[in-house]
Amino acid sequence: MQKCERKHSRCSISNESLPTRVIDVTSLTLRLVESKPTSTGTYAALSHCWGMCRSFLTTRSNLADRKSGFNIDDLLATFRNAVLVTKSLGIPYLWIDSICILQGDKEDWEIEGSKMADVYSNAYLTIAAANAAGDAEGFLKARKPEKILPVDIRFASSEKNIDEREIGIYIQPRCQPTTVYEPLDGRAWCLQERCLSPRILFFDTNALRWECIEKGWFEAGRGFKRQRLIVQEVIPRLLYNGTISYIGWYNMVENYTTRAISYPSDKLPALSALAAYAARESNDKYIAGLWKGDLRRGLLWCRQVRRNFRAHEPSKPFEDVRKSLDTAIAPSWSWASFQSAIHFTVMDPSSTDLEVLSCTNVIDVSIIVPGKNPYGEVASGYLIISAPLISFATDIGWDTTDVSEIAVNRAWEHNVLLCPELEIDISVESSFDHPAEIRCEVFGLPLTFSVDTAGNFYEEGDHIGRIKGDGEGWKIVHGIILCRKDDGGDRDCYVRVGCFRIHPVRLSDFMARVTEMPRRMVKIV
Numbered sequence: 001m002q003k004c005e006r007k008h009s010r011c012s013i014s015n016e017s018l019p020t021r022v023i024d025v026t027s028l029t030l031r032l033v034e035s036k037p038t039s040t041g042t043y044a045a046l047s048h049c050w051g052m053c054r055s056f057l058t059t060r061s062n063l064a065d066r067k068s069g070f071n072i073d074d075l076l077a078t079f080r081n082a083v084l085v086t087k088s089l090g091i092p093y094l095w096i097d098s099i100c101i102l103q104g105d106k107e108d109w110e111i112e113g114s115k116m117a118d119v120y121s122n123a124y125l126t127i128a129a130a131n132a133a134g135d136a137e138g139f140l141k142a143r144k145p146e147k148i149l150p151v152d153i154r155f156a157s158s159e160k161n162i163d164e165r166e167i168g169i170y171i172q173p174r175c176q177p178t179t180v181y182e183p184l185d186g187r188a189w190c191l192q193e194r195c196l197s198p199r200i201l202f203f204d205t206n207a208l209r210w211e212c213i214e215k216g217w218f219e220a221g222r223g224f225k226r227q228r229l230i231v232q233e234v235i236p237r238l239l240y241n242g243t244i245s246y247i248g249w250y251n252m253v254e255n256y257t258t259r260a261i262s263y264p265s266d267k268l269p270a271l272s273a274l275a276a277y278a279a280r281e282s283n284d285k286y287i288a289g290l291w292k293g294d295l296r297r298g299l300l301w302c303r304q305v306r307r308n309f310r311a312h313e314p315s316k317p318f319e320d321v322r323k324s325l326d327t328a329i330a331p332s333w334s335w336a337s338f339q340s341a342i343h344f345t346v347m348d349p350s351s352t353d354l355e356v357l358s359c360t361n362v363i364d365v366s367i368i369v370p371g372k373n374p375y376g377e378v379a380s381g382y383l384i385i386s387a388p389l390i391s392f393a394t395d396i397g398w399d400t401t402d403v404s405e406i407a408v409n410r411a412w413e414h415n416v417l418l419c420p421e422l423e424i425d426i427s428v429e430s431s432f433d434h435p436a437e438i439r440c441e442v443f444g445l446p447l448t449f450s451v452d453t454a455g456n457f458y459e460e461g462d463h464i465g466r467i468k469g470d471g472e473g474w475k476i477v478h479g480i481i482l483c484r485k486d487d488g489g490d491r492d493c494y495v496r497v498g499c500f501r502i503h504p505v506r507l508s509d510f511m512a513r514v515t516e517m518p519r520r521m522v523k524i525v
């Protein structure tokens, strides 16, 4: 911590203003302090898994008691541990969400929730109770030193040119931040806390771990470079060639959607602090988990198949990932509407060169935010896109009544749609969000294209009889699958039900076909 404070210019806290409420830990009796907007000070913030046991929550009715003072023994184990760590590091204040935000008070929660970016990014230190699945557990536990301490193996050599001295090898367990998945790694709320904190002290199962913006250290002494999941990597940023990269954001969202969340309606709020920070820094407009500056790429997400899930991901019954339009927590085109892990096409190693199609333009996008946090819950929203709509034949050759896990994963990944309208020799691969949605009439809205590496390879080998190219090369066209919103009204109102890719295509052939098709004003809700 001292090394970081003295030597790391990027880690220094530029804004020392205190959160609205903090716990004063300087005396034996702890006190909740309400700060003024001008108050400054040094504080630690706690990142923790709440777990099942909830006690000592601050509410509007007990606020006065909390301010007059309370005993450390009144707190759950994780909070007692956090007070102890804060005190022993000489930090005067501690911020814990369940004590410093009024619980059960929607207005206070929304106001304080929208300030969460500042709470974590201005904290002198974030204490990560990584090894505790719930607040009753505590994180200062006995550890197993044999799991982290290096082993010195010495042996003598029989070779003559090596003198009598002993030589040895020094073996240390492979200490990667991802070696052990801690309970904290699986919780959705904790991702933004991690990204926003300039300095984090992790209390892992086997060791202490330090991560600041510039460096990371394990307790056994080995350092590592902190590369991902820091806010600087997540913000949309201008590249040297004048384009803006959103890859860091998409990478973070993929990680986020593998994490567990207790209430589906928290899906966007639990990311809102990070979104607020990124919007402020990038000047881009944040729309239900996506960015206005990159919508045509951002709309291309699909369900991540189960095999890619991380080991800790709790198994989700198939029914739970179903999108229900009645209880939608985001528009159907937002990844936040889908209650399981997603994958962005632009994150495919073969599709990083995703370019937008000139035939498709975003005309308007709008969302309705019901609460006080502009980056939080979304009540509804629409997207109006000017594009040709491709009709897909729904005879896809698999049993849509079979909704077993295996059948569904297979269908999501491999079913092939027929596309008579385009009349070119192509295959359409589709990934449906839910197999029931496959039964309705479906349309393809093309968004982007990328180089078809495999298609060009075959062409060179010439073993599928394709004529040598004209230099244009084979491409893959990517888009989303829509079906009409079933409300009997607007025929051009659709919902997203999946995504597709058409390949291999010559872009000039494809564009010639779609240019002949009528351009539609498509509203997607």
Ligand SMILES: [Zn+2]
Residues within 6 Å of the ligand: 003, 004, 005, 008, 011, 212, 213, 214, 215
């Ligand atoms: Zn540092």
